[in-house]
Amino acid sequence: CKADCDTCFTRNFCTKCKSGFYLYSGKCLEKCPEGLGANNHTMECSSIVHCEASEWSPWSPCTKRGKTCGFRKGNEVRFREILQHPSATGNPCPA
Incomplete structure (x- = not known):
């Protein structure tokens, strides 16, 4: 393994990096490449996927205790x- 690698599959392909390094495509990096996110829990670089929510539905009819009611x-x-x-x-997704 290379000096920054803790566990390797082959001499040039790391599967776990030493502390302070992020794993990306078998290599240990000090920071993730542009456009990728650093997961500080797994210490891996991965694609950034943001939450996506649908549009709000129309308002339901006004109800009170299971019955339709006025304004x-x-x-x-x-x-x-x-x-x-x-x-x-x-x-993250909105609350």
Whole structure:
């Protein structure tokens, strides 16, 4: 293994880097290449995938205790779905 590699598959292909290095394509790097995210938990470089949510649904009819009601006397709801969950380094989904 090379000096920055803790465990290697072959002399030139690392499978686990020493502390402080990120694993990417069998190599140990001090920082991840541009466009890739550094996962500080796994110490690997990976594609950055951000959360993607759908548009908000239309508002539901006003209801109160399971019955349709008039304006300002009940609740209306709307929702949106998570279309893409984020990677560890991507932007989180809205609450």
